Amino acid sequence: MKTTIKEIGKHVEQSVTIGGWLANKRSSGKIAFLQLRDGTGFIQGVVVKAEVGEETFKLAKELTQESSVYVTGIVRADDRAPSGFELTVTGIELIHEAVDYPITPKEHGTEFLMDHRHLWLRSKRQHAIMRIRNEIIRATYEFFNEQGFVKVDPPILTGSSAEGTTNLFHTKYFDEDAYLSQSGQLYMEAAAMALGKVFSFGPTFRAEKSKTRRHLIEFWMIEPEMAFMDHEESLQVQENYVSSIIQSVLKNCEQELKALERDTAKLEAIKAPFPRISYDDAISFLQEKGYEIEWGEDFGAPHETAIAEAHDKPVFITNYPKDIKAFYMKPHPERDDVVLCADLIAPEGYGEIIGGSQRIDDAELLKERYDEHNLSEDAYGWYLDLRRYGSVPHSGFGLGLERTVAWISGTEHVRETIPFPRLLNRLYP
Numbered sequence: 012m013k014t015t016i017k018e019i020g021k022h023v024e025q026s027v028t029i030g031g032w033l034a035n036k037r038s039s040g041k042i043a044f045l046q047l048r049d050g051t052g053f054i055q056g057v058v059v060k061a062e063v064g065e066e067t068f069k070l071a072k073e074l075t076q077e078s079s080v081y082v083t084g085i086v087r088a089d090d091r092a093p094s095g096f097e098l099t100v101t102g103i104e105l106i107h108e109a110v111d112y113p114i115t116p117k118e119h120g121t122e123f124l125m126d127h128r129h130l131w132l133r134s135k136r137q138h139a140i141m142r143i144r145n146e147i148i149r150a151t152y153e154f155f156n157e158q159g160f161v162k163v164d165p166p167i168l169t170g171s172s173a174e175g176t177t178n179l180f181h182t183k184y185f186d187e188d189a190y191l192s193q194s195g196q197l198y199m200e201a202a203a204m205a206l207g208k209v210f211s212f213g214p215t216f217r218a219e220k221s222k223t224r225r226h227l228i229e230f231w232m233i234e235p236e237m238a239f240m241d242h243e244e245s246l247q248v249q250e251n252y253v254s255s256i257i258q259s260v261l262k263n264c265e266q267e268l269k270a271l272e273r274d275t276a277k278l279e280a281i282k283a284p285f286p287r288i289s290y291d292d293a294i295s296f297l298q299e300k301g302y303e304i305e306w307g308e309d310f311g312a313p314h315e316t317a318i319a320e321a322h323d324k325p326v327f328i329t330n331y332p333k334d335i336k337a338f339y340m341k342p343h344p345e346r347d348d349v350v351l352c353a354d355l356i357a358p359e360g361y362g363e364i365i366g367g368s369q370r371i372d373d374a375e376l377l378k379e380r381y382d383e384h385n386l387s388e389d390a391y392g393w394y395l396d397l398r399r400y401g402s403v404p405h406s407g408f409g410l411g412l413e414r415t416v417a418w419i420s421g422t423e424h425v426r427e428t429i430p431f432p433r434l435l436n437r438l439y440p
């Protein structure tokens with residue numbers, strides 16, 4: 012019967028057929044070991060000449076890397092195998108021969124692999140990362156559906172910008188100027204006024220000329236927005252959400268984490284609540300550590316890493332100066348120089364995975380911010396309406412999917428956490 016590698020454990024000592032590709036192989040004299048993959052996992056097929064005969068053994072010996080095949084065999088339980096099973100091959104049917112597959116089992120440079128991303132995706136490591144990405148996405152929908160959030164899809168083509176105008180992708184919308192969305196937030200606030208608790212999940216775009224291991228030009232963001240929730244209540248949603256996806260990955264991606272040699276002990280300990288440190292205290296901490304940083308400056312990667320290293324869980328840095336944060340953030344009730352916001356900094360040097368805040372809910376104050384930031388009512392009048400008609404306290408945040416995948420999977424660079432990364436000077440494939 013036809014099955015998949017993921018399901019093969021249900022057929023021990025039975026004859027099955029899998030469709031897949033040859034990932035690698037080794038052979039000696041009268042026995043060949045085929046490393047097979049079928050998209051659901053990897054398994055070894057053992058081909059014994061005396062059992063399969065001359066013709067099938069010759070086919071096995073001549074199979075080339077990434078040729079597609081149907082392989083039939085008896086499923087054997089084998090504790091030594093990563094999947095716990097092995098296939099004693101009884102038959103092979105070649106579907107299509109791959110000639111000179113470029114990504115051979117030897118080491119390859121990053122640019123070579125990036126130029127062949129459409130093929131590199133097939134490797135065991137990329138397979139593991141993509142399955143962890145999938146689990147984080149699945150667990151995200153599970154968490155927010157269980158919490159009573161409604162999925163709402165903000166537009167990708169917009170006439171406004173939430174995160175400033177320095178990294179917008181301009182495009183034409185017929186005769187009008189338009190931008191690719193940097194963040195769905197402003198629209199999510201409108202949705203929250205209609206549906207209470209909402210979340211989006213989609214691509215966002217930042218024309219940032221940053222060449223770091225944390226920056227993509229196109230990345231995916233989960234953006235929950237919650238009417239009647241204040242800043243601290245939003246932090247509780249964030250820490251519960253992040254804890255939940257970590258537990259889901261630990262539970263459902265054991266083989267993938269093992270394939271990536273991820274130290275899961277560091278993840279198992281991560282449960283809500285997460286520590287909070289104010290921006291003020293973070294500045295003092297860094298200055299005591301000898302960092303040259305003054306109050307009012309934003310943190311760079313080394314600062315975030317130093318702050319994260321002082322904690323064994325993700326840490327919220329709260330209440331940044333108003334002047335280094337976005338126009339929509341609500342001022343602190345006791346201070347007008349800082350705002351009710353927080354960045355969540357992941358451990359192990361993975362940096363900021365969440366940016367969030369309580370939003371201004373007063374029309375006059377928001378109008379003042381429009382004037383300060385030169386925002387036109389033509390483009391932002393609708394956003395002001397949310398404060399003119401039944402305004403309420405509300406908060407929200409954005410979690411960067413790729414940075415979160417990088418952290419949980421222990422992957423150095425975000426380029427491996429998205430199927431087709433868009434980086435500075437990288438639009439291919």
Ligand SMILES: NC(=O)C[C@H]([NH3+])C(=O)NS(=O)(=O)OC[C@H]1O[C@@H](n2cnc3c(N)ncnc32)[C@H](O)[C@@H]1O
Pocket residue numbers: 173174193194195196217219225226227228230232234235363364365366367368407408409410411412413414425
């Ligand atoms: N609904 C909201 O309140 C979200 C808010 N408008 C927002 O966009 N915040 S953010 O700019 O900090 O971006 C949020 C997160 O989005 C991720 N992010 C932000 N920029 C990037 C780039 N360039 N590459 C990869 N990931 C990125 C990172 O994890 C940030 O913490």
Ligand SMILES: [Mg+2]
Pocket residue numbers: 354363365366
């Ligand atoms: Mg941010």
